[in-house]
Amino acid sequence: MGLFNFLFYRRKNKDKGNVTGEEFFQEERLSKQYFRNHEQNKQQIDQLFNKNFDFKMESIKLGDKDACVCYLETLLNKDDLTDKVLSAAQYTAIDGTNRNMDTIRDTYFPTLSYEYADNFHRVVWHILNGYAVIMIDGEEKALSLQIGNIEHRAIAEPSTQTIIRGPKEAFIESIETNISMVRRRIKNPFLTFESFHVGRDTKTTVAIGYIGDIMNEDILDEVRMRIQKIDIGGVLDSGNIEEFITDKTFTPFPLIFNTERPDTICGDLMEGKAAIFVDGSPFVLTVPSILTDFFQSSEDYYQPFLMSSFVRMIRYISFMIALVLPSLYVALSTFHQELLPTLLLLSIQAQREGVPFPAVIEIFVMELTFEIMREAGVRMPRAVGQTVSIVGALVIGQAAVEAGLVSNVLVIIVAFTAIASFVTPIYNFSISTRLLRFVLILFAAIFGLYGVLLFLVAMVIHLASLRSFSVPYLAGVAPFTIENQDDIFVRIPAWANRKRPTYLFAKAPIREKGNESPSPPPAKGGSK
Amino acid sequence: MSKSLVEKISLWQLAVLIFIFEIGSVAVVGVGNESKQDAWLAVAIATGIGICLISFYMFLLKKLPGKNIFEIFTFCFGKWFGKVISFLYVLYFVYIASRVLRDFGELITTVIFETTPIEVVMITMMMVICYMLYLGLEVFGRTAEVFLPYVFSFILLIGIAILLSGEMEFENLQPVLAEGFGPIMKHIFPKLLTFPFGELVAFLVIIPAVTHFDKAGKVSGFAVLVSGFIIMYQKFIAIVTLGPEQLDRTVFPLLSAAREISLLQFIERVDLVIVFIVMFGIITKVSVFFYAGLKGLEHLVNLPYRYFVFPIAAIICYCSVQISANYAEHIEEGLKFIPFYMHVPFQILLPIAITPLLIWKGKKQQRGTDKHGSV
Numbered sequence: 001m002g003l004f005n006f007l008f009y010r011r012k013n014k015d016k017g018n019v020t021g022e023e024f025f026q027e028e029r030l031s032k033q034y035f036r037n038h039e040q041n042k043q044q045i046d047q048l049f050n051k052n053f054d055f056k057m058e059s060i061k062l063g064d065k066d067a068c069v070c071y072l073e074t075l076l077n078k079d080d081l082t083d084k085v086l087s088a089a090q091y092t093a094i095d096g097t098n099r100n101m102d103t104i105r106d107t108y109f110p111t112l113s114y115e116y117a118d119n120f121h122r123v124v125w126h127i128l129n130g131y132a133v134i135m136i137d138g139e140e141k142a143l144s145l146q147i148g149n150i151e152h153r154a155i156a157e158p159s160t161q162t163i164i165r166g167p168k169e170a171f172i173e174s175i176e177t178n179i180s181m182v183r184r185r186i187k188n189p190f191l192t193f194e195s196f197h198v199g200r201d202t203k204t205t206v207a208i209g210y211i212g213d214i215m216n217e218d219i220l221d222e223v224r225m226r227i228q229k230i231d232i233g234g235v236l237d238s239g240n241i242e243e244f245i246t247d248k249t250f251t252p253f254p255l256i257f258n259t260e261r262p263d264t265i266c267g268d269l270m271e272g273k274a275a276i277f278v279d280g281s282p283f284v285l286t287v288p289s290i291l292t293d294f295f296q297s298s299e300d301y302y303q304p305f306l307m308s309s310f311v312r313m314i315r316y317i318s319f320m321i322a323l324v325l326p327s328l329y330v331a332l333s334t335f336h337q338e339l340l341p342t343l344l345l346l347s348i349q350a351q352r353e354g355v356p357f358p359a360v361i362e363i364f365v366m367e368l369t370f371e372i373m374r375e376a377g378v379r380m381p382r383a384v385g386q387t388v389s390i391v392g393a394l395v396i397g398q399a400a401v402e403a404g405l406v407s408n409v410l411v412i413i414v415a416f417t418a419i420a421s422f423v424t425p426i427y428n429f430s431i432s433t434r435l436l437r438f439v440l441i442l443f444a445a446i447f448g449l450y451g452v453l454l455f456l457v458a459m460v461i462h463l464a465s466l467r468s469f470s471v472p473y474l475a476g477v478a479p480f481t482i483e484n485q486d487d488i489f490v491r492i493p494a495w496a497n498r499k500r501p502t503y504l505f506a507k508a509p510i511r512e513k514g515n516e517s518p519s520p521p522p523a524k525g526g527s528k
Numbered sequence: 529m530s531k532s533l534v535e536k537i538s539l540w541q542l543a544v545l546i547f548i549f550e551i552g553s554v555a556v557v558g559v560g561n562e563s564k565q566d567a568w569l570a571v572a573i574a575t576g577i578g579i580c581l582i583s584f585y586m587f588l589l590k591k592l593p594g595k596n597i598f599e600i601f602t603f604c605f606g607k608w609f610g611k612v613i614s615f616l617y618v619l620y621f622v623y624i625a626s627r628v629l630r631d632f633g634e635l636i637t638t639v640i641f642e643t644t645p646i647e648v649v650m651i652t653m654m655m656v657i658c659y660m661l662y663l664g665l666e667v668f669g670r671t672a673e674v675f676l677p678y679v680f681s682f683i684l685l686i687g688i689a690i691l692l693s694g695e696m697e698f699e700n701l702q703p704v705l706a707e708g709f710g711p712i713m714k715h716i717f718p719k720l721l722t723f724p725f726g727e728l729v730a731f732l733v734i735i736p737a738v739t740h741f742d743k744a745g746k747v748s749g750f751a752v753l754v755s756g757f758i759i760m761y762q763k764f765i766a767i768v769t770l771g772p773e774q775l776d777r778t779v780f781p782l783l784s785a786a787r788e789i790s791l792l793q794f795i796e797r798v799d800l801v802i803v804f805i806v807m808f809g810i811i812t813k814v815s816v817f818f819y820a821g822l823k824g825l826e827h828l829v830n831l832p833y834r835y836f837v838f839p840i841a842a843i844i845c846y847c848s849v850q851i852s853a854n855y856a857e858h859i860e861e862g863l864k865f866i867p868f869y870m871h872v873p874f875q876i877l878l879p880i881a882i883t884p885l886l887i888w889k890g891k892k893q894q895r896g897t898d899k900h901g902s903v
Contacts, residue, residue, distance in 0.1 A: 335640075335641075336640070336800055338797045338800070339796075339797055339798075339800055339801070341793060341794050341796060447652065448640070448641070449640075449800065449804060450636060450640065450641070450649070450652075450804070450807075451652075453804045453807055454652055454653065454656055454807075457656055457671070457675075457807075457808065457811060458656050458659060460671050460674050460675070461656070461659055461660045461663065461667060461671050462659075463674075464663075464667045464670035464671045464674065465663040465664075465667045472670065474670060474674065477673065477674060478669075478670035478671070478673035478674050479538055479540070479541065479669075479670060479673065480540055480673050
């Protein structure tokens with residue numbers, strides 16, 4: 001049955017293209033019919049909304065006809081409503097002529113953006129979206145007027161993906177504002193945003209943004225198909241739909257990139273990726289994403305290329321450190337002491353002398369403690385934030401060593417690992433290292449270096465098997481493509497980087513032609 | 529026959545696989561040590577013959593593009609006899625896979641985990657290989673690509689590190705060709721030719737899955753050449769570091785050579801690290817034979833090979849423990865028995881035997897299509 005549903009919905013959605021308001025309430029108890037009889041309509045709406053304190057239904061006269069304005073006052077600007085709708089409606093009474101819907105709109109509400117609702121579902125949908133819906137006796141459709149907007153948080157600096165040089169604005173919770181931030185940056189007429197409504201209860205607006213003359217059609221179809229397939233109660237953040245459209249859920253690696261930076265999104269769109277905006281979430285997803293995307297920050301392109309290449313290397317190295325350092329410690333100190341230089345070994349062993357635990361227990365407990373502190377630090381009220389850092393630093397750092405419970409070296413290793421795991425520009429990528437680190441420690445405790453390597457090989461095999469929207473997750477590295485090496489581990493100067501990543505199969509593989517080095521050509525002969 | 533899982537690897541992935549495959553277990557056990565200080569020369573000559581061999585294999589494959597060796601057998605010998613030959617090859621591949629696995633198990637238990645049972649090492653490693661092959665040939669190719677830089681650069685770095693440690697004695701290379709070419713040739717055929725170069729026969733299963741089949745010949749020839757150079761380089765390091773006498777005595781020559789490394793009073797005992805680098809070579813090598821065997825089974829019983837991954841892996845693990853009582857016996861088998869009774873027939877004689885049949889049948893088929901007109 002589940003399979004049947006899956007196939008059925010897929011087929012249905014494929015034919016449908018964009019989902020609009022009226023299809024939403026089909027499965028619910030609402031009748032669809034919109035009557036010509038004014039009283040029946042009013043009754044129907046009243047039945048649905050009458051328990052709500054913010055629902056208003058004001059009877060007015062438009063010309064010689066009875067009409068009423070329905071709206072949820074919490075969703076629109078009351079002043080605007082009075083100014084633009086109610087007062088304008090008064091003039092119609094004076095006017096007194098018999099008009100139809102279109103002329104009424106033309107004459108009295110010419111400046112307001114509007115939509116007609118010709119069935120009951122649409123009326124309800126418009127009310128829920130903050131329109132003022134005017135129903136007129138005898139008309140076969142209702143007029144929905146958009147009035148004012150609801151307040152949003154102001155655009156602020158990014159809080160999770162900060163940079164030093166570059167644009168400092170971040171997305172907010174309103175999808176319109178977010179899209180406008182992208183539109184302001186890209187003035188390409190092919191920049192398209194397709195909207196979908198996802199969630200049985202929330203009917204959240206989800207928009208796919210792409211540049212039509214760059215983005216590969218097959219990948220785009222796949223994105224559309226997966227978003228239409230989503231069947232979920234509510235979408236409160238882009239994280240909700242991420243799990244529905246990802247290629248594989250059972251993996252510690254994120255297969256979908258998210259960012260709160262408009263400039264990053266613009267860069268991705270121009271590379272030939274699709275961005276998924278979700279109303280109510282300041283985090284925008286981009287697909288397809290590959291592993292190396294998570295090691296890049298938009299600042300890489302604003303700083304000199306030598307520096308950003310170096311920083312990228314640092315990121316890869318710190319990823320490895322965050323992943324394997326604790327397990328290397330376990331492996332080396334329990335199995336392969338001969339790999340350490342004698343003096344270092346002596347110093348480590350001397351420190352470990354009074355420690356009552358084997359290295360693996362020691363490191364497990366410390367890593368666990370750190371994870372607890374980290375979670376506490378994120379979750380706790382700001383006002384008591386100081387406490388954790390003091391308690392953490394004093395108790396875990398110093399007192400534990402002085403009490404002889406753990407060795408100094410180990411504290412250094414745990415601290416260094418923790419710092420290294422914060423280097424990744426995208427927070428949710430560090431989840432992979434946080435989870436796999438513990439497994440690795442276990443492998444190191446059982447099989448030593450052999451176990452660590454075996455696990456790493458298995459991890460690489462797993463990575464090689466992953467795909468994000470049909471693009472191999474390790475694209476650029478495996479399958480190796482020499483053309484993409486200009487923007488993976490290092491970044492070459494922008495004027496030399498003319499190609500879009502080949503793994504995205506962009507329609508226009510060349511970014512721009514004819515760029516040359518800005519440095520002047522070497523002088524011929526001696527100078528005069 | 530289930531054709532839903534048609535997997536392709538790129539030319540570069542093929543080259544990487546051949547390269548890692550070739551230098552994989554050679555780095556562990558070492559070959560051509562009987563030729564003493566001329567071992568590198570023996571490897572050079574064997575590489576030349578190895579390239580001829582892979583060209584010959586390519587010649588066979590090109591007769592029936594897109595068909596692997598098992599399908600070629602069926603084409604040549606008919607359904608039933610072809611299946612018998614294919615079954616023999618499956619046995620051969622599985623057997624060699626377990627031998628390679630044993631090589632590595634011995635290495636680990638000798639050098640690192642003296643008290644660990646060899647079965648533990650083999651089973652854990654086999655589980656990783658299973659995982660990889662279960663995910664398919666594409667994943668295998670990509671994984672090999674990821675590890676190539678490490679394998680390659682570490683083998684290069686060993687030589688440089690030994691040189692910087694001042695442990696190389698270039699006099700060890702002399703006298704060159706003290707006993708003439710005769711003994712060298714005797715060592716090349718069949719031992720050095722069949723291992724590692726003749727083992728490329730397993731690629732008769734993989735090469736047909738390459739995207740640009742027409743270029744596969746050149747690429748694989750090139751890969752053999754490069755890996756020949758690397759093996760030569762390894763031999764060269766082992767000879768100049770250890771000297772011919774010690775080279776003959778030692779069980780794991782490259783490892784003994786790497787033990788001499790001592791740099792900055794910090795980088796010491798790197799031989800352990802080398803064991804782990806070699807690990808990926810072994811994984812590749814076992815996987816190639818394992819995959820070849822699995823594809824053979826797929827051809828024999830018309831079921832997707834994924835069904836057989838775990839059962840055959842269990843068999844390989846069991847075989848690799850049971851094939852010999854100890855390492856000395858294992859090596860003795862590998863040097864005295866295997867080359868003559870298994871490598872030569874399967875790598876050289878049988879392929880040569882099918883050549884006339886293949887040409888004759890191919891011509892007959894062509895005439896047939898010419899007569900009846902192509903579809």
